Amino acid sequence: AQSVTQLGSHVSVSEGALVLLRCNYSSSVPPYLFWYVQYPNQGLQLLLKYTSAATLVKGINGFEAEFKKSETSFHLTKPSAHMSDAAEYFCAVRNAGNMLTFGGGTRLMVKP
Amino acid sequence: EAGVTQFPSHSVIEKGQTVTLRCDPISGHDNLYWYRRVMGKEIKFLLHFVKESKQDESGMPNNRFLAERTGGTYSTLKVQPAELEDSGVYFCASSQDRFSGQGRDTQYFGPGTRLTVL
Numbered sequence: 001a002q003s004v005t006q007l008g009s010h011v012s013v014s015e016g017a018l019v020l021l022r023c024n025y026s027s028s029v030p031p032y033l034f035w036y037v038q039y040p041n042q043g044l045q046l047l048l049k050y051t052s053a054a055t056l057v058k059g060i061n062g063f064e065a066e067f068k069k070s071e072t073s074f075h076l077t078k079p080s081a082h083m084s085d086a087a088e089y090f091c092a093v094r095n096a097g098n099m100l101t102f103g104g105g106t107r108l109m110v111k112p
Numbered sequence: 113e114a115g116v117t118q119f120p121s122h123s124v125i126e127k128g129q130t131v132t133l134r135c136d137p138i139s140g141h142d143n144l145y146w147y148r149r150v151m152g153k154e155i156k157f158l159l160h161f162v163k164e165s166k167q168d169e170s171g172m173p174n175n176r177f178l179a180e181r182t183g184g185t186y187s188t189l190k191v192q193p194a195e196l197e198d199s200g201v202y203f204c205a206s207s208q209d210r211f212s213g214q215g216r217d218t219q220y221f222g223p224g225t226r227l228t229v230l
Binding site: 105 | 154
């Protein structure tokens with residue numbers, strides 16, 4: 001069975017600082033991996049996805065994630081946090097049947 | 113292009129009552145998914161429709177939950193009778209194509225319905 005672990009349910013950074021949100025997965029087959037973001041009072045929005053092409057994936061709003069098979073990780077980064085990045089972030093892996101298995105989510109807080 | 117819409121946005125009901133949630137997928141999307149997030153837990157898969165057929169309903173918690181997708185368009189999720197543990201946010205998502213891997217397999221989510229059972 002596939003699973004996703006997000007380290008840290010809450011992460012706080014200062015505006016302008018590096019954002020690093022951690023995601024580790026387990027999968028018996030080459031995974032399709034996703035990061036979604038949920039802004040307050042909104043639905044889940046796709047940030048980026050890995051589908052076995054380039055291991056460094058660029059997404060929207062300056063975010064990117066690197067697939068590391070040896071570490072079974074897909075951490076999300078952004079060089080410089082902005083106040084508007086405050087949201088909850090979800091890492092997910094897709095199985096053969098197309099259902100998504102999500103991590104517990106990480107709430108990002110950005111301090112001025 | 114309109115996104116995935118869900119109705120209602122919030123619902124507060126008493127234990128034992130019935131509630132029906134509705135999801136309208138993106139036009140032309142054959143695949144429709146229901147997920148649920150119970151407070152403090154992960155978002156979990158409930159079921160998957162391909163057009164009007166249930167492809168996978170392995171995540172449905174019990175027979176108090178009934179999902180339908182009439183004519184392969186909108187879907188409803190009925191909870192009858194509701195229990196306290198059914199409280200949470202119910203998300204709907206849709207995708208155009210499961211197998212293409214050309215972006216058409218991306219699941220687009222609606223804003224969710226927050227269900228509170230008292």
